Amino acid sequence: MDNVRKPPTMTDVARAAKVSPMTVSRALKPGSLVSESTRARILAAADELGYVLDSTASSLRSQKTDFVAVTIPSLNNANFADTVGALTEGLKAHGLQILLGYTNYDMREEERLIEQLLRRKPRAVVMTGGKHTPRCRRLVEHAHVPVIETWDLPDQPLGHVIGFSNAQAVQSMVDHFVAKGMTRIAFIGGDADRDTRGLDRRRGFVAAMQGHGLDTSRLIAAGRPPISMREGADAMAHLLDTRQDTEAVICVSDLSAFGALSTCQRRGISVPDQISIAGFGNYEVGSICVPSITTIDPAPKDIGARAAQLICRVLGGTHTESTLEHIEPRLLLRESSA
Amino acid sequence: MDNVRKPPTMTDVARAAKVSPMTVSRALKPGSLVSESTRARILAAADELGYVLDSTASSLRSQKTDFVAVTIPSLNNANFADTVGALTEGLKAHGLQILLGYTNYDMREEERLIEQLLRRKPRAVVMTGGKHTPRCRRLVEHAHVPVIETWDLPDQPLGHVIGFSNAQAVQSMVDHFVAKGMTRIAFIGGDADRDTRGLDRRRGFVAAMQGHGLDTSRLIAAGRPPISMREGADAMAHLLDTRQDTEAVICVSDLSAFGALSTCQRRGISVPDQISIAGFGNYEVGSICVPSITTIDPAPKDIGARAAQLICRVLGGTHTESTLEHIEPRLLLRESSA
DNA sequence: ATGAAAGCGCTAACAA
DNA sequence: TTGTTAGCGCTTTCAT
Numbered sequence: 001m002d003n004v005r006k007p008p009t010m011t012d013v014a015r016a017a018k019v020s021p022m023t024v025s026r027a028l029k030p031g032s033l034v035s036e037s038t039r040a041r042i043l044a045a046a047d048e049l050g051y052v053l054d055s056t057a058s059s060l061r062s063q064k065t066d067f068v069a070v071t072i073p074s075l076n077n078a079n080f081a082d083t084v085g086a087l088t089e090g091l092k093a094h095g096l097q098i099l100l101g102y103t104n105y106d107m108r109e110e111e112r113l114i115e116q117l118l119r120r121k122p123r124a125v126v127m128t129g130g131k132h133t134p135r136c137r138r139l140v141e142h143a144h145v146p147v148i149e150t151w152d153l154p155d156q157p158l159g160h161v162i163g164f165s166n167a168q169a170v171q172s173m174v175d176h177f178v179a180k181g182m183t184r185i186a187f188i189g190g191d192a193d194r195d196t197r198g199l200d201r202r203r204g205f206v207a208a209m210q211g212h213g214l215d216t217s218r219l220i221a222a223g224r225p226p227i228s229m230r231e232g233a234d235a236m237a238h239l240l241d242t243r244q245d246t247e248a249v250i251c252v253s254d255l256s257a258f259g260a261l262s263t264c265q266r267r268g269i270s271v272p273d274q275i276s277i278a279g280f281g282n283y284e285v286g287s288i289c290v291p292s293i294t295t296i297d298p299a300p301k302d303i304g305a306r307a308a309q310l311i312c313r314v315l316g317g318t319h320t321e322s323t324l325e326h327i328e329p330r331l332l333l334r335e336s337s338a
Numbered sequence: 339m340d341n342v343r344k345p346p347t348m349t350d351v352a353r354a355a356k357v358s359p360m361t362v363s364r365a366l367k368p369g370s371l372v373s374e375s376t377r378a379r380i381l382a383a384a385d386e387l388g389y390v391l392d393s394t395a396s397s398l399r400s401q402k403t404d405f406v407a408v409t410i411p412s413l414n415n416a417n418f419a420d421t422v423g424a425l426t427e428g429l430k431a432h433g434l435q436i437l438l439g440y441t442n443y444d445m446r447e448e449e450r451l452i453e454q455l456l457r458r459k460p461r462a463v464v465m466t467g468g469k470h471t472p473r474c475r476r477l478v479e480h481a482h483v484p485v486i487e488t489w490d491l492p493d494q495p496l497g498h499v500i501g502f503s504n505a506q507a508v509q510s511m512v513d514h515f516v517a518k519g520m521t522r523i524a525f526i527g528g529d530a531d532r533d534t535r536g537l538d539r540r541r542g543f544v545a546a547m548q549g550h551g552l553d554t555s556r557l558i559a560a561g562r563p564p565i566s567m568r569e570g571a572d573a574m575a576h577l578l579d580t581r582q583d584t585e586a587v588i589c590v591s592d593l594s595a596f597g598a599l600s601t602c603q604r605r606g607i608s609v610p611d612q613i614s615i616a617g618f619g620n621y622e623v624g625s626i627c628v629p630s631i632t633t634i635d636p637a638p639k640d641i642g643a644r645a646a647q648l649i650c651r652v653l654g655g656t657h658t659e660s661t662l663e664h665i666e667p668r669l670l671l672r673e674s675s676a
Numbered sequence: 677a678t679g680a681a682a683g684c685g686c687t688a689a690c691a692a
Numbered sequence: 693t694t695g696t697t698a699g700c701g702c703t704t705t706c707a708t
Contacts, residue, residue: 007482009685020695025687035693050480055457056403057685060394060700075422081414088440097454100438102426116435119393142388144345229626258626265628285623288567288596290603347701358679363703373677395701398684 008049016045067097069122073105082300090308105194111136118143124311130154131196146314162306164327166197167204169296174208182247186218188235189252190225198225198252232259254279254286257293276337291335298329346387354383405435407455408464411443420638428646443532449474456481462649468492469534484652500644502665504535505542507634512546520585524556526573527590528563536563536590570597592617592624595631614675629673636667
């Protein structure tokens with residue numbers, strides 16, 4: 001009647017293979033000192049019993065886990081997915097797993113998440129972004145674990161940084177349009193400070209426009225960040241209705257830029273002949289659509305790969321001081337901008 | 339010189355608050371029996387020391403974790419992200435966390451991943467898809483943990499199923515085009531069996547065409563699955579070059595359908611006037627682009643939400659037998675199909 | 677409301 | 693090459 005059998009332990013395997021639990025432990029670890037015949041017997045017994053190592057117990061005893069905590073704002077974002085993908089790949093070689101959590105662009109949620117993650121005693125922490133609640137900062141600092149902040153240049157880094165200035169990247173886009181002789185340039189972004197990177201991009205737009213002595217009033221707040229295609233489409237409709245003389249539109253992301261483009265297509269407005277459009281992030285949609293969308297490539301995979309490398313160096317002891325690795329986003333000029 | 343201070347334990351907090359460790363343990367759990375003054379003292383001490391509960395130890399002692407293992411083929415897929423999002427949301431209320439892994443559309447990788455995940459003793463396992471290696475099946479079966487397979491209707495379910503027939507969904511799309519009087523219908527998909535759901539959709543296409551006595555030779559293998567926009571665009575170019583009389587194209591996903599659409603736009607071919615296009619998955623891009631793309635909505639969030647509900651019922655003991663919950667994908671007719 | 681003792685399953689350290 | 697002992701940090705259980 002005990003339909004909830006307890007799963008077999010190492011002791012069960014040891015008994016079945018007629019060795020001590022310690023020998024089983026050794027046999028299950030790769031490069032260890034067990035005679036081949038014994039190991040074979042043990043593996044057979046383990047397989048027979050359906051034994052699976054309990055990594056909870058193993059971690060507790062060895063005071064060492066094999067995972068790296070990672071937080072991203074949203075699961076549903078190709079850029080962050082690329083970063084996490086590269087990170088996973090880079091860590092796999094060193095036997096490290098990723099423990100992934102997402103904050104839903106909310107610092108309170110990030111704090112909750114970081115506490116959850118730290119309870120599992122990760123070997124390192126990789127966070128997206130450089131703004132955190134005070135308690136979140138304290139938690140991470142107290143953890144005595146290597147920390148990497150990515151996708152941003154934090155004012156007060158918690159540890160290592162692998163990022164870039166979102167503001168500066170957008171400034172380079174503004175500079176590009178201004179160099180082409182345009183002056184009436186709009187920005188489409190979200191309406192609140194949930195997405196700090198989006199906010200930085202908007203700030204970069206304003207700073208650059210002011211630097212050129214240009215009008216910054218074409219600033220469309222398109223809804224709760226992160227805005228996507230639908231919001232971009234609606235914002236473009238609003239812009240076309242209210243500021244018909246606009247020459248170029250810079251969007252907070254390629255997704256909203258694509259939405260803006262779709263509105264132009266529905267209205268028969270030719271891009272880039274009548275208006276130029278640019279995005280951010282080098283999402284696939286922007287490279288395929290017609291016209292393809294001018295954008296900025298922040299090299300998400302590079303961020304992940306470098307984070308993995310850095311973690312391995314730090315855990316290996318060959319790297320100790322805090323680093324700032326600067327990512328250089330590239331401007332990709334495509335068909336949507338004149 | 340000890341720059342690697344050991345983090346404080348419950349015993350440290352107990353000493354600081356002048357109570358026993360047991361009382362600290364109780365004070366940190368919500369609804370437990372500790373006087374308010376003692377609890378306040380303990381929480382203050384914990385905060386002071388930067389104490390974070392060690393869930394490794396806690397799980398070992400209580401023989402109970404708080405997470406659910408989830409495998410998805412790829413992180414970078416809005417559909418699976420939606421399922422995981424809904425699952426996370428539904429489980430959060432019950433204090434359960436998700437331990438997420440991705441298989442990269444590879445059954446060998448899934449096996450490796452499942453073993454890793456099972457070592458952490460999850461309370462339940464949610465897998466995407468119903469095809470697994472024999473060892474993977476054995477591992478899961480031996481784990482004596484509720485299992486849910488999603489997004490598919492497995493031949494031999496491991497436990498619960500929340501899914502739909504990908505083949506049947508595509509058949510309904512074929513039926514729709516045939517009812518409109520079309521006969522020369524093509525299918526664009528991947529070229530290997532990595533993506534079993536993609537393969538099922540292709541099978542559904544062939545079966546439906548044969549059922550109508552139609553030619554199934556317009557079957558484009560567009561590269562290594564899962565194919566995306568670029569492959570869809572190239573495949574459409576190939577199709578237009580070789581089978582100019584094609585009336586409709588069904589693509590394995592909206593992403594490839596959007597790529598196909600972009601090729602038509604570049605060549606000045608009017609959709610749907612000259613050719614109809616349909617996708618699968620109800621991705622945002624298909625609803626925004628011009629023309630919008632006819633598709634099938636497999637209700638990804640619904641799958642996740644139902645999985646969460648099912649897990650809670652099973653763990654709560656109110657549900658014991660294996661269930662098959664059938665998702666009914668909806669055909670969304672949009673501008674890209676005549 | 678609080679405490680003392682025991683032990684979850686595993687592996688570090690030492691012994692043989 | 694294999695075994696013995698002890699204990700990781702916590703919570704179950706029982707006692708007060």
